[in-house]
Amino acid sequence: MLKKLFQSFRSPLRRAQHPRSTPEVLGNNQHSLRRGEISRNAVVVVERLQRAGYQAYLVGGCVRDLLLDLRPKDFDVATNATPEQVRAEFRNARVIGRRFKLAHVQFGREIIEVATFRANHPQGDEEENSNQSSRNESGRILRDNVYGSLEDDAQRRDFTINALYYDPSSERILDYAHGVHDIRNRLVRLIGIPEQRYQEDPVRMLRAARFAAKLGFEIEKHSAAPIRELAPMLREIPSARLFDEVLKLFLGGKAERTFELLVEYDLYAPLFPASAAALKRNPQYTGQLIRQALINTDERIRQGKPVTPAFLFAALLWPALPARAAQLQERGMAPIPAMQEAAHVLIMEQVQRTAIPKRFSIPIREIWDMQERLPRRSGKRADLLLENPRFRAGYDFLLLRESAGEETDGLGEWWTDYQDASDSQRRNMIRELSNKDDQPAGQRRRRGGSRRRRGPRTDGAPDTSGE
Structure with a gap:
């Protein structure tokens, strides 16, 4: 009995x-x-x-x-x-x-x-x-x-x-x-037995995090216990399969919570090693930028709006890029070639871990390239940039950077105003830029990226569709 x-x-x-x-x-x-x-x-x-x-x-x-x-x-x-x-x-x-x-x-x-x-x-x-x-x-x-x-x-x-x-x-x-x-x-x-089941297929660790985030569940303590130790096994998984898993992780409508769980269980570094290193170096900026990108992605999915992995990967990898470019500049490379070379190497490294197809890796480079072009607005450059098919994604990415605390001297606000301005107002804005450039450095009025911007979108979420 x-x-x-x-x-x-x-x-x-x-x-x-x-x-x-x-x-x-x-x-x-x-x-x-x-x-x-x-x-x-x-x-x-x-x-x-x-x-x-x-x-x-x-x-x-x-x-x-x-x-x-x-x-x-x-x-x-x-x-x-x-x-x-x-x-x-x-x-x-x-x-x-x-x-x-x-x-x-x-x-x-x-x-x-x-x-x-x-x-x-x-x-x-x-x-x-x-x-x-x-x-x-x-x-x-x-x-x-x-x-x-x-x-x-x-x-x-x-x-x-x-x-x-x-x-x-x-x-x-x-x-x-x-x-x-x-x-x-x-x-x-x-x-x-958790250890055995994870060894059979390490992707089960990612699935545990994904289901916990999606359903609002907790990972049961015995199932969670071996994850940190076994997380490096994800490096053995084919990169094409990991790319598919990353899409499931971040495009399911619970991307922010998923990211938190990946970091908590040491699963993020095997997927995004350069980004994980940047998160360790500068947790406040990197964490804020990535979380804001994921919050925006979740909001667009909730509203039934399109998203693209290109914008998402651009945000996940960006925090590792400036330091890479700075290292190349220290070796004597000019700023723009340094940024381009760093971007190329960073994406190639990430492709080895998660096989990002060219239909996404090329737009990633274009979004990043736009960050170098947006500050250059003199003459006809501003109007030509507005006509660029990647302008919208580049502009939204600029706002994302500013929301994470990057100082851009009011660049996001300027572009927000420029899009809504009339032709005569645009000419005046370009003229003011020229006058500002002619002023001695000590007399220039600096504007921080923390001021409220009047964005053209009504939902408050940057466009992550890349369209």
């Missing part, structure tokens, strides 16, 4: 390390999820697979989000049908992936992702073939196509809150890892 009582009160950590072989089943009177909230196409996929004799469930984030009264971004299905069997059932399906093979069933613009139940990963490669998982020396999973049962699939999922299976036919939730418990307690908890 005592033994049974003890087992029934095992800690969530113990239960998470050893998921149940039989799930806790929650009927439709025990949870808030309703069939009508689910994509009709997702229900069609599940029910057609079930009619064909397969097991099929909605799984993961869509179940979690609906329990939290959030709108899911997409609807994923888990089944014991292989990707090829799914394709045989749906003419509108195709098999994708190599590291993780799955099927995409397309309904117009909506894609329902269908994954086959996966099993635990073997520790060796003695049976390596097309339906086999393999690891490298550190334990990181290189391929993940070991098919298994529903119970296997629940055990190999990363977090308890993502190991929930919903059957729209019976409206029941199957909970193998006490995920509903952790949702109620607002915890991100790994399934299994």
Whole structure:
């Protein structure tokens, strides 16, 4: 009797390390999820697979989000049908992936992702073939196509809150890892032994931070404990995959909180080493600039406005740039070539860590280049700059720098006024600049960047779209 009582009160950590072989089943009177909230196409996929004799469930984030009264971004299905069997059932399906093979069933613009139940990963490669998982020396999973049962699939999922299976036919939730418990307690908890699960895939550390930020949860203490020590393993992840992960981290609407968690758990430096070094050197300026850029990004996403990774990466990397340029100037290089060379090297270094495509790296350089051109306004230069397609992004970036405390002698305010001025007013503004330049240095009136500016935008947020 005592033994049974003890087992029934095992800690969530113990239960998470050893998921149940039989799930806790929650009927439709025990949870808030309703069939009508689910994509009709997702229900069609599940029910057609079930009619064909397969097991099929909605799984993961869509179940979690609906329990939290959030709108899911997409609807994923888990089944014991292989990707090829799914394709045989749906003419509108195709098999994708190599590291993780799955099927995409397309309904117009909506894609329902269908994954086959996966099993635990073997520790060796003695049976390596097309339906086999393999690891490298550190334990990181290189391929993940070991098919298994529903119970296997629940055990190999990363977090308890993502190991929930919903059957729209019976409206029941199957909970193998006490995920509903952790949702109620607002915890991100790994399934299994945290060190081992992070070693299998270090990106899980980034996912833990992303889910905690997105959902307003805390990372459960045992799941959080190994992160700082294992964070350097992220350097082993391919740069293309890390670029995709960075977009998920910072373009999900909770970028500021995500940044705070990345810094707290030493995950920021493996992603942005030069920026992390600048944050350590000058935490007030660097932190303010990055946080303001992320706040602006979150606000634009909340308002449904476009954002681009180019502006975001320009802001994340900028704090490392002036010091690099200053070093080159100390070696005798002129200021503008020094800034251009420093920008080139900095972006090349970052590309090695997160594979920024040229469609973003080129605009980053153009935004930075605009910071050197905006102070040069004499003659016709100001009007030519206004016509430059990167002016808006460069101007918004200037305001971002000033908001972080950079002193620009009122440059942002000048450009704000110039955009709204008439032709005659613009000529007077240029003439005043010339007169100011002719004055002795001691007689010039300096204006700080802290004065209130009348910006042309109505939402108060710099345009991070780069358009």
